[in-house]
Amino acid sequence: MAASGSGRLAWKLWRETRWWLALLVVVPAVGFPLAASIPETSSGWQILRLLVVYPTAYLVPALAGILAARLAQEDWGAGAYTPSHLPLAAPDVLKASFLLPLVVAALLGLWTGWCSLPGAMHHYAGVFAYCCQWSALTTGCFAMGYVVSAASTKHAGAIYPAMAGNIGPAVLLAFRDRLNHGLDMLPSDPGEWLLVAAFVVAPIVATFVWAASRRKQRFWRQWAAFVAGVLALFVCASPAVWVAWAGGFPGAGFPPFLSEDGSLIVSMTGQFSGRAASGTYCQFTDRRTGVSAKALFPLFVQPLGFAGRDSAVIAVRNPGEGRMSIRAWAHADNTVREVVSIPYNARARFALGTDNTYTGGFVAWVNPAGRWLLLRTRPSNGSGVDLWLIDMKRGKAKIVYPNFQTFAASRATWLRNRAILSGAPPQILVDLPGGKAARYRPKWEDIR
Amino acid sequence: MIQRVFWKEWRERRILWLAVIAAAVAPVIFGSGMAFSGDIQAFSPWFMLPAAVAVISGIAMFAKDGDQDGGDFLFSRPVRWQAIVAAKLLTGIAVVIVACALAALAYRVLAPSQYQPFIDQEHLSSGAGFLWWVTLIAFGAGFGSSALAPGKHASGMVFVAFWALTVFTVFLNTAFREEIGWPRQDSADSISAACWFVGGAVAAVFVTRFGLTAGFGYRLKVYALCIGSAFLALAAIEGAYHTMAANNPPPRRLAGLDPDGTLSRDTFLSVSPDGRYGVMSAGPSLVRIEGDRLIAVKRLAKSMDIHPLRFGVTWTADGRAYWPQNQSLIIANPRSGNLVRVGMPAEASWLVPSPDGRYLVYAAGASSDDQRLYFVDLQTARQLKGMVQSKSSAWWVDRDTVGYTDSAGKQARVRLSELNALPAAAPSR
Numbered sequence: 001m002a003a004s005g006s007g008r009l010a011w012k013l014w015r016e017t018r019w020w021l022a023l024l025v026v027v028p029a030v031g032f033p034l035a036a037s038i039p040e041t042s043s044g045w046q047i048l049r050l051l052v053v054y055p056t057a058y059l060v061p062a063l064a065g066i067l068a069a070r071l072a073q074e075d076w077g078a079g080a081y082t083p084s085h086l087p088l089a090a091p092d093v094l095k096a097s098f099l100l101p102l103v104v105a106a107l108l109g110l111w112t113g114w115c116s117l118p119g120a121m122h123h124y125a126g127v128f129a130y131c132c133q134w135s136a137l138t139t140g141c142f143a144m145g146y147v148v149s150a151a152s153t154k155h156a157g158a159i160y161p162a163m164a165g166n167i168g169p170a171v172l173l174a175f176r177d178r179l180n181h182g183l184d185m186l187p188s189d190p191g192e193w194l195l196v197a198a199f200v201v202a203p204i205v206a207t208f209v210w211a212a213s214r215r216k217q218r219f220w221r222q223w224a225a226f227v228a229g230v231l232a233l234f235v236c237a238s239p240a241v242w243v244a245w246a247g248g249f250p251g252a253g254f255p256p257f258l259s260e261d262g263s264l265i266v267s268m269t270g271q272f273s274g275r276a277a278s279g280t281y282c283q284f285t286d287r288r289t290g291v292s293a294k295a296l297f298p299l300f301v302q303p304l305g306f307a308g309r310d311s312a313v314i315a316v317r318n319p320g321e322g323r324m325s326i327r328a329w330a331h332a333d334n335t336v337r338e339v340v341s342i343p344y345n346a347r348a349r350f351a352l353g354t355d356n357t358y359t360g361g362f363v364a365w366v367n368p369a370g371r372w373l374l375l376r377t378r379p380s381n382g383s384g385v386d387l388w389l390i391d392m393k394r395g396k397a398k399i400v401y402p403n404f405q406t407f408a409a410s411r412a413t414w415l416r417n418r419a420i421l422s423g424a425p426p427q428i429l430v431d432l433p434g435g436k437a438a439r440y441r442p443k444w445e446d447i448r
Numbered sequence: 449m450i451q452r453v454f455w456k457e458w459r460e461r462r463i464l465w466l467a468v469i470a471a472a473v474a475p476v477i478f479g480s481g482m483a484f485s486g487d488i489q490a491f492s493p494w495f496m497l498p499a500a501v502a503v504i505s506g507i508a509m510f511a512k513d514g515d516q517d518g519g520d521f522l523f524s525r526p527v528r529w530q531a532i533v534a535a536k537l538l539t540g541i542a543v544v545i546v547a548c549a550l551a552a553l554a555y556r557v558l559a560p561s562q563y564q565p566f567i568d569q570e571h572l573s574s575g576a577g578f579l580w581w582v583t584l585i586a587f588g589a590g591f592g593s594s595a596l597a598p599g600k601h602a603s604g605m606v607f608v609a610f611w612a613l614t615v616f617t618v619f620l621n622t623a624f625r626e627e628i629g630w631p632r633q634d635s636a637d638s639i640s641a642a643c644w645f646v647g648g649a650v651a652a653v654f655v656t657r658f659g660l661t662a663g664f665g666y667r668l669k670v671y672a673l674c675i676g677s678a679f680l681a682l683a684a685i686e687g688a689y690h691t692m693a694a695n696n697p698p699p700r701r702l703a704g705l706d707p708d709g710t711l712s713r714d715t716f717l718s719v720s721p722d723g724r725y726g727v728m729s730a731g732p733s734l735v736r737i738e739g740d741r742l743i744a745v746k747r748l749a750k751s752m753d754i755h756p757l758r759f760g761v762t763w764t765a766d767g768r769a770y771w772p773q774n775q776s777l778i779i780a781n782p783r784s785g786n787l788v789r790v791g792m793p794a795e796a797s798w799l800v801p802s803p804d805g806r807y808l809v810y811a812a813g814a815s816s817d818d819q820r821l822y823f824v825d826l827q828t829a830r831q832l833k834g835m836v837q838s839k840s841s842a843w844w845v846d847r848d849t850v851g852y853t854d855s856a857g858k859q860a861r862v863r864l865s866e867l868n869a870l871p872a873a874a875p876s877r
Binding site for chain 2: 260263290381401402418442
């Protein structure tokens with residue numbers, strides 16, 4: 001490429017953007033470690049940390065998009081210098097000002113993702129997926145800036161990637177935090193990521209349709225662009241895309257799950273994922289005797305609790321399935337029994353309320369006798385959490401309190417025929433045999 | 449003629465209007481967004497979608513009519529300014545109402561079967577009402593930003609500037625209230641911030657009446673006047689309210705309780721395993737539970753901040769509650785109302801009670817594989833002498849024996865009665 005016109009153009013591009021590139025390399029390398037060194041002991045420090053983290057994360061995708069918009073304006077704009085002064089064919093321009101910088105943008109995205117990783121990561125597959133997502137965001141913003149500006153020859157090209165670059169880092173930084181804690185992020189994060197993709201893809205598609213239908217009446221162009229944008233949004237949010245995504249990266253797994261007295265532990269020992277099959281190997285150890293049982297489960301596994309001294313209750317799901325299976329894993333004879341299967345909507349996670357103790361989207365309580373399971377999980381449709389009551393003996397499941405907003409771990413108090421979920425709002429009283437639940441609102445009286 | 453003005457608004461902005469409807473309905477159809485059952489009252493990120501489109505719709509209101517040529521043309525027709533304002537506002541409001549109604553209808557039809565028993569008229573209308581409120585405010589904010597400068601882009605910049613100023617005003621308001629000694633009120637922050645957009649919306653109406661073809665300087669004066677008036681009106685109202693509240697203080701009520709004396713939604717209550725006692729954040733206090741009544745046994749110090757995000761309360765089998773707080777372990781016995789503090793290192797973590805609830809082991813150390821295990825007798829509320837070095841979290845083998853991984857990486861056990869002696873031999877496999 002060195003002797004060709006595109007080589008000269010690439011050299012020109014390098015000369016013009018090298019300081020920007022240096023900035024984009026240095027800022028993540030300095031910004032994220034700097035933010036990590038800021039303590040979170042008070043809200044003031046937390047705000048300061050946010051003020052450092054967010055612009056650092058925002059800079060790379062947004063600037064990539066804005067630079068791309070500028071390049072497109074230069075290459076294709078009416079008053080462009082390049083076509084009139086350099087002996088360049090259109091493919092050369094495309095190679096030097098689009099394809100080559102696209103690769104650079106991808107590398108910059110990988111670099112930013114790597115810089116933003118915290119010190120200790122537990123899951124290498126998740127780290128790889130995370131860095132790839134940063135790369136995809138930065139590349140997408142670059143492509144969007146270039147394409148939109150080239151097609152519309154307006155500054156709109158800089159606005160859309162700035163928007164997408166604004167949303168993307170917020171999603172990815174939240175993703176990183178969950179990744180760092182070893183949570184089962186995959187059922188949820190493709191949904192979040194696809195939302196970003198929708199913001200990236202929809203305007204590109206709409207712009208192409210708008211530009212391609214320039215001979216049609218304005219009315220039809222508007223409608224065609226609108227429909228194309230909606231279709232792009234729909235495709236981005238479709239389950240098919242999510243299944244392809246989930247198949248591509250194995251789940252990041254879950255941290256070791258311990259019983260209250262620390263004696264029983266369920267942990268993940270390995271994962272595999274491919275076109276033919278996928279799965280997660282788990283180990284159930286009784287630390288008192290040192291004896292372990294091992295079993296293979298579907299890709300997504302989340303331990304929920306322990307029924308008595310010998311049985312673990314876990315939730316499992318295959319990628320892309322709309323149902324989640326609750327299983328009981330007996331340690332003594334290493335048998336797994338399916339208790340019940342309940343609906344599960346992986347895409348609903350986006351709107352979930354914050355929960356510091358959220359374990360992969362699940363909080364569950366098993367009563368001491370192992371008969372009842374109360375499961376708080378993401379909703380099929382909504383923005384809160386659903387409370388399921390599961391009869392472990394009869395294999396029946398029912399939502400008893402749908403879509404409530406909560407942000408902390410509750411504690412279940414098991415009474416004879418009732419359970420009280422308390423410790424975090426709202427307090428809920430569950431009638432176990434009746435399968436009903438309501439707000440628990442006792443009246444307070446002062447000291448007599 | 450007014451019908452034609454309505455028709456003009458529809459023709460010019462039908463894509464945006466349809467986008468508002470699509471943005472409200474799509475999250476429901478995709479099954480991942482807003483719900484109209486359950487008790488969701490809080491903000492959902494999915495509200496951002498219709499709200500964002502509504503803001504853009506509002507910003508577009510005067511995009512064409514607000515410039516010299518558009519305004520001149522519009523007023524060359526036999527149309528009154530009230531018709532122009534009505535056509536813009538009523539069309540927007542109607543579209544928002546339709547969007548919310550369709551979203552509720554879509555949920556009614558498409559909600560998964562497990563939610564159907566919980567969908568009723570009350571839930572549907574409250575969900576749609578909340579969506580309507582959010583979207584309408586967004587539309588109004590966009591409308592309020594649209595008449596200051598001609599063109600979509602300039603109006604967008606005005607919106608962004610107002611948004612930045614609202615944030616600044618919230619901080620300023622908080623600082624000012626602290627300065628003059630008024631209590632902090634979240635609602636006052638919101639209202640003071642909203643003055644930018646409320647004043648802007650009123651100014652947009654005034655501009656339609658008096659200055660749709662006027663220059664930027666004139667419009668700026670109108671906006672400044674309206675926004676300034678909004679702030680003055682707010683200050684007058686709030687001052688009057690504050691004086692009234694100072695003269696008529698409300699009856700004192702325990703924070704965390706509803707007016708009828710029941711626990712409010714955000715009050716934290718932790719209940720003992722037998723359901724007879726509790727620790728609650730209102731007060732805070734130790735309580736006895738009798739049916740639907742909570743009877744205070746002991747009021748705790750105000751500094752005892754019971755909050756599950758900071759300090760999870762755990763109960764032992766014999767009815768004691770304990771939680772870590774400020775480098776101590778608080779052990780409470782609601783039966784007797786006794787409360788004891790046991791010193792604990794700041795880095796203490798991984799508190800594990802013994803199976804019978806008599807003892808507690810906790811870890812403290814520089815890293816997860818360099819821990820010191822300490823033991824507390826919860827019954828006598830005393831920390832036991834001695835500790836062991838561990839490379840992992842501990843586990844209870846039986847009521848007085850703790851298992852751990854020693855510094856050589858081998859499993860070991862220690863009996864609490866022999867804490868000062870060497871650890872017991874590793875378990876046989």
